[in-house]
Structures are given as C-alpha cells and as structure tokens.
Amino acid sequence: MPYDPKAIRRLDDRPTVGLANLPTPLIRLPRLGHVLGTERLWVKMDAETGFALGGNKVRKLEYILAPSELKEVTCLITSGGPQSNHCRVTAAFAARKGLRCVLVTNSGPDGEPSGNALLQRLFGAEVVIVEDRIERAPKMTTVADKLRVAGEEPLVIPIGASTPLGSLGYAQAAIELCDQLDRLDDGCSETLVFSASSSGGTLAGMILGLTLLDRTDVHLTGVSADATAQHLDTACRDLAEMAAITILETQIDPSVVPFKSVDDQVGEGYGIPTTASMEATELFGKYAGIVLDPTYTSKAAASLIAHLRSHPLKHHQRAVFLHTGGAPGLLV
Ligand SMILES: Cc1ncc(COP(=O)(O)O)c(C=O)c1O
Structure with a gap:
C-alpha cells in the first residue's frame, strides 16, 4: 500500500469538535527505562488529551460528536x-x-x-x-x-466509540506520533508501540493511520483487557478496513502494518488486577510519576515490561507506551 496523500487529506478535512489538547506529548522515561534495561523507552501521553480527565476516548469522540454529526440530536x-x-x-x-x-x-x-x-x-x-x-x-x-x-432525537454511540468514524481519532494519532518519532534523531529505525485494547477502535485507527503513511517501521502490539487475541486481531483489522472504505474512500491492506494482539495479561478477567499489572502500576508510579489504571493501561504496561525483559531492545529499536488514560479507575 503506497503512501496515500488523498486519503490523508480527506482525514484532515473531516470535522472535529476540538475537545482534545493535541498533540499529546511524547516523553522519554530515563529512570523507568534504566530499571527496565533501556535508554530508549518513551510514553505517548494520551492520558493528557485533556477534556474531562482525558484518555483515548476524547480522540474518538472528536469525530463522532462533530457538529455535523449532531445536528438535531x-x-x-x-x-x-x-x-x-x-x-x-x-x-x-x-x-x-x-x-x-x-x-x-x-x-x-x-x-x-x-x-x-x-x-x-x-x-x-x-x-x-x-x-x-x-x-x-x-x-x-x-x-x-x-x-x-x-x-x-437520540444518538446511540456504540460501546467504546469504536466505529469507523471514531477510529479516525487514532488514524490522526498515528500520524501525530510518526511526526514526533521522525524528529527524535536518536538513530533508531524501528519503534515498538504497546497499547491497551478492548473494543478495538484505538488499534484500528493506529493501523489505518500507519497504513495510509506506509509506515512498516512502527510495530503495534494491542494488549487485550478482556477478549481473545484472535478476536481482537480480526476486529481491529476489519474496523481499519471499514473506516478506509466507508469514510476515506480508499482501500487499504490492513495486514501490511506489523500488528499483533496479545491476551496473556488478562489474568482472571476484565478489570481484575494481576501480579504483573500491579507491578507495572508501581514501576510507572515510582520511576516515572505516571498513573496507570487497573483495567487497561496497567495490563498493557505489564506486557511491555515483560517484552523488554524477555527481548531486550536492539540498538535500532525504541519502545513507546501509548498511555490511553483511565486514571479515575485507580481511585475506586
Ligand atoms: C483507558 C483505556 N485504555 C484503553 C482502552 C481500549 O481502547 P479500545 O476500546 O479502543 O480498544 C479503553 C477503552 O476501552 C480505555 O478506557
């Protein structure tokens, strides 16, 4: 799939509400990285999208709640x-x-x-x-x-705002992230991105954005909060494809971008902490001043930590934790 400027222009032209504070920062985490054996650990702080305590849903609702979608609602x-x-x-x-x-x-x-x-x-x-x-x-x-x-006049928003329209929020996030990565000048040619995944819209949007840019140097891992990896894999790729066809009027091959779902951090189930997710919450808090939530981000972070321990980064690789928010969940 070659770089698709027309589809990117259509994406840029899509109306949004203007809720989110963008771009969210991409921050290096040297202390946490040191503990995990790498100097090349970063966090993309979508916890700081801003509106109503932020998180990934703000980016998706930007499109779903655009004035053109609400009209008589x-x-x-x-x-x-x-x-x-x-x-x-x-x-x-x-x-x-x-x-x-x-x-x-x-x-x-x-x-x-x-x-x-x-x-x-x-x-x-x-x-x-x-x-x-x-x-x-x-x-x-x-x-x-x-x-x-x-x-x-009701508007029914499907669970997680994971619709073709909602996924555009993360197509834009992928473009934003690539722009930030390209300016790092750290000699790395490959980026491993870990993110929590549940209804699939976040990873579908990332796949869509990276495919439109033809970026195969960014490797995505979606860490399931509940569903099986196989279910999520299909759901994310299908949603990316559907958004491309129905909204951006283009065809994509969603298998070009390196992407996989994993479900080995679910533990006893949705929202139930595991030993690894509790350790991740402690490490991110203690060595980075970052709050993780028990349902999504702590499990995604646990997956990233396990990966860094079992597969130390090669010299040309950096790792990015896509922090999708959820902090209120820690305070229940
Ligand atoms: C904080 C947080 N992270 C990640 C996710 C997963 O995102 P998605 O449903 O787009 O897969 C959600 C929502 O379910 C969430 O609230």
Missing part, C-alpha cells in the same frame, strides 16, 4: 462497564453542550459511586443498569426507541 446514549472511561467523557460532553445523556452500564458500583461512576453522575448522566454485558446493546436500542416516542 438532543440526547446521547452509550454504554460500558460501571467504570467506563468512554461513558465518563460522553457524559461530560453532554453536560458541556446541554444534551441529555443516558448511560447503560452492566451492574452499578457497590456502595457509593466512585471513580468514573462518580464522575458520570456528577456530569448529570442518567444511568440505566443491566445485569449482563450482552444486554447493553439491546437496552440502548430500547432506551432510544422510548426517547424518540417522548420527542427526543
């Missing part, structure tokens, strides 16, 4: 777990714009809401609780139907 409906970062950012946007917001979450918080669950309520969202994750999507449809009858 009076109400946003979305779903997630009780500690969903995506629900937090959606609720904050609704508050800022004066829209109604309904969040469908599987199980509520035990006791008083804290972390993201607290923030969702603070932002004025109405929370509808269902028993199981699989009930979330049908419940959103039921809620939307009821609201329509009541005269509202």
Whole structure:
C-alpha cells in the first residue's frame, strides 16, 4: 500500500469538535527505562488529551460528536462497564453542550459511586443498569426507541466509540506520533508501540493511520483487557478496513502494518488486577510519576515490561507506551 496523500487529506478535512489538547506529548522515561534495561523507552501521553480527565476516548469522540454529526440530536446514549472511561467523557460532553445523556452500564458500583461512576453522575448522566454485558446493546436500542416516542432525537454511540468514524481519532494519532518519532534523531529505525485494547477502535485507527503513511517501521502490539487475541486481531483489522472504505474512500491492506494482539495479561478477567499489572502500576508510579489504571493501561504496561525483559531492545529499536488514560479507575 503506497503512501496515500488523498486519503490523508480527506482525514484532515473531516470535522472535529476540538475537545482534545493535541498533540499529546511524547516523553522519554530515563529512570523507568534504566530499571527496565533501556535508554530508549518513551510514553505517548494520551492520558493528557485533556477534556474531562482525558484518555483515548476524547480522540474518538472528536469525530463522532462533530457538529455535523449532531445536528438535531438532543440526547446521547452509550454504554460500558460501571467504570467506563468512554461513558465518563460522553457524559461530560453532554453536560458541556446541554444534551441529555443516558448511560447503560452492566451492574452499578457497590456502595457509593466512585471513580468514573462518580464522575458520570456528577456530569448529570442518567444511568440505566443491566445485569449482563450482552444486554447493553439491546437496552440502548430500547432506551432510544422510548426517547424518540417522548420527542427526543437520540444518538446511540456504540460501546467504546469504536466505529469507523471514531477510529479516525487514532488514524490522526498515528500520524501525530510518526511526526514526533521522525524528529527524535536518536538513530533508531524501528519503534515498538504497546497499547491497551478492548473494543478495538484505538488499534484500528493506529493501523489505518500507519497504513495510509506506509509506515512498516512502527510495530503495534494491542494488549487485550478482556477478549481473545484472535478476536481482537480480526476486529481491529476489519474496523481499519471499514473506516478506509466507508469514510476515506480508499482501500487499504490492513495486514501490511506489523500488528499483533496479545491476551496473556488478562489474568482472571476484565478489570481484575494481576501480579504483573500491579507491578507495572508501581514501576510507572515510582520511576516515572505516571498513573496507570487497573483495567487497561496497567495490563498493557505489564506486557511491555515483560517484552523488554524477555527481548531486550536492539540498538535500532525504541519502545513507546501509548498511555490511553483511565486514571479515575485507580481511585475506586
Ligand atoms: C483507558 C483505556 N485504555 C484503553 C482502552 C481500549 O481502547 P479500545 O476500546 O479502543 O480498544 C479503553 C477503552 O476501552 C480505555 O478506557
């Protein structure tokens, strides 16, 4: 797939809300790197996208909530777990714009809401609780139907904002990251990027952006928070391809960019810390002053740490931890 300037122009021309503080910084972590045996460890701080405590969802919602997408919309409906970062950012946007917001979450918080669950309520969202994750999507449809009858114009945002439109946020992030990498002048010709992955939009967008740039020197690893690696691999590549065709009017081969999903950090399941994720949280805190969350970023960081220990970086390689946010989840 050759470099595709026309598709990149279409991406640049897509309207956004202007919520995020971009570019997010790319920062070298010498103390943490020293502990892990490398001078070439970096973090791309998407925890600092800014709006409503930041994270990766801000980049995706930039496109999904663009004025051209909202028009007559009076109400946003979305779903997630009780500690969903995506629900937090959606609720904050609704508050800022004066829209109604309904969040469908599987199980509520035990006791008083804290972390993201607290923030969702603070932002004025109405929370509808269902028993199981699989009930979330049908419940959103039921809620939307009821609201329509009541005269509202709802916009249903699929879980994690991982739609073709939402994934454009990470196509732009890939372009932003490559621009930063190209200016490092550190003699490295290969970059290993580790990121948390769940509904797939973040990695799909990265694959899309890197493919449009024809960047095979950036190797992506998506670290699963829940699903199998095989499921995520397919979901991310399919979503990248769909975004290219349906929005950027181009064809891509999503297998050109080096990308793999791994699921060896899930442990006992979604949101349940592991020994390795707790160690990652400690190391990032102690040696870099960086907060990781228990569900996503600590597991992705654990994967990066395990990789650095078992496969020390070669002289031409650097490693980048794509920090996708989620700090409120640590404070529950
Ligand atoms: C902090 C954080 N990191 C990573 C992810 C995973 O991103 P995606 O759903 O785009 O795969 C999520 C959302 O699920 C998240 O909230």
